[in-house]
Amino acid sequence: MRLSQFFLPTLKETPSEAQIVSHRLMLRAGMVRQLTSGIYSWLPLGYRVLKKIEQIVREEQDAVGCNELLMPTIQPAELWQESGRYDDYGLEMLRITDRHDRQMLFGPTNEEAITDIFRKDVRSYKQLPQLLYHIQWKFRDEIRPRFGVMRGREFLMKDAYSFDIDYESSRHAYNKMFLAYCRTFTRLGVKAIPMVADTGPIGGDLSHEFIILADTGESEVFCDQKWLAKDLSGKGVDLNDRTALENWVQGTLVDYAATEEKHDPANSPISGDDLIATRGIEVGHIFHFGTKYSEPMGATVLGPDGKEVPVMMGSYGIGVSRLVGALIEASHDENGIIWPDAVAPYKVGLINLRTGDDECDAACEDAYAKLSNAGIEVLYDDRDIRAGGKFADMDLIGLPWQIVIGPKGLKNGVVELKNRRTGEKTEVTFEAALNQISA
Structure with a gap:
């Protein structure tokens, strides 16, 4: 591409509204422009980076047997009322009424939508397991959107969902996705540490956030310094060997790492110079929540004994657009951005x-x-x-x-x-x- 023909509106001065490095540099480098509060247009340079990150995410999802589909951005409220989350989700959900007075919403996530797809077409345990994902725009009405694409209201996310007949199989799906995430972030050229995390409004009893350590991170995190040298590439791990995969995941997690909500200073196994207490940027979050959605929404299959059983589920998110900002936070100098080779425009x-x-x-x-x-x-x-x-x-x-x-x-x-x-x-x-x- 010839720069004389390329739309690259760079800025010499930093806009006053930009509070963190990635926001400042994305504006100055002509990657994005704000349309309204927390909503950005992606200009050609930024869009090239966004698409490269998206493609790496896609390739690693495909590598673990995930099937890509595409779900709508607008969802009917009745699905969320079925699951019990419509009233619980809070003001971050953008609620809409269409011309026929039907209650709709701009999806902040897709657990209900994917469960509805599953329950209409999957009847038997013989059709399991299922791993489905899409890469789609989401909306969460943040009360104070800030930090550019790091905490905007509209954002691009990869969200995947697993469906299995029992806990053992469901845990295997969780482990496969754990490995896929480690490989994804390694390819992107960053270290994202998996940390024990709170499940929040998604629910469940097992959850890990993938965190890039950065002083400008939105939350406080704690981890063993051994993570700084740990190899998270997952090379040579056999996805089809459940025992080997489980051993690799547990071996990876043997060193302490936890988000602020899960860190207990009084009972932490690590302290002193061995404990890193810093801030971090969440770029991925995986959840195992069993039958939280399948039971209330009737997502059941006939088991081997001929009886109806609710499927075990998990969900797995990566903030594709947020990663653009996170990579800049992790890789820049006083002159500008330093892109990892894999995602450079x-x-x-x-x-x-x-x-x-x-x-x-x-x-x-x-x-x-x-x-x-x-x-x-x-x-x-x-x-x-x-x-x-x-x-x-x-x-x-x-x-x-x-x-x-x-x-x-x-x-x-x-x-x-x-x-x-x-x-x-x-x-x-x-x-x-x-x-x-x-x-």
Whole structure:
């Protein structure tokens, strides 16, 4: 993409309403713009990152046997009245009345909707297990939406749901999703620590939040310092071996980690220098709640003995849009964003130091073509502005690599290659730069 043709409204000054780093940088980098309180439009640069995160989440859900579907954003109130949550959920739920005076709502989550789908089409234990998910926009009417996409009212979430015949099978589904989450966050380039958590309005007796440690996090968290060095990639774990998977999950959780609601200072097994007390950003939350929804909503199947039994259920959420902000909180410097390779909107920023110079223009066009032909996503800054502005914008938007082409380098047969994360700059031939980026 040529920057002269790309919609990238960067800002030099930080808007006054932005309180945390990710909000400031997303506004300055032209990733989002607020439409109204807590609701944002995703501009081209931000949308590219959002879609890349979404795709990684999708691939890891598919890898554990989840089936993707798509449920509506608007739900009938009667489903929530069946489950008993309509009155309990509180003012965060946006309630709507349609032209026929039917009570509707903008879904904050989808336990009721998915249970309704299940109960209409699944009759026998022989059709179990079922793992279903979608990636859809949600709405929660936060009383004080703040921190940009980190705590907005409208947000993109992946929510998955498991249905099983008994507790053992349901726990296996929970473990599979636990592993999928660990693999997802590893691919995204961040460490998200699974912490024992409160189940809140979702309900149930087993729950873990996946937390990225950050000073600007919304809640206080506590964990053993061993988590900082722990490998959470889940490599080599056999999903189909229930015992091996259970052992891996329990082995992973052997070190202490808990959210503020679950942390008991008086009885904590970790204290002193071994205990990290900091703040964290929730990017995922998984729940096992058994028959909380299946019993009141009549989601039953015929068991092996021919008797009707309510299915055991779990739900599993990842904040896709929130992750964009969380990744920035975890990876930035004084000049701007530093994207992990897997989610960077483009891999390379190509900078023409003297647009309009025939030799520079030709060299940049050649480099742009070769990068594109090699399958490398490149943003070519061909704008006729001062070099300082080009450098500042490239650092701000945080692409992993920068290739700078100017008259002086061309005379010596080299380009400048910059690694955004380390800040290291080297003068190499373009071919060498291409080989290093490709590697």
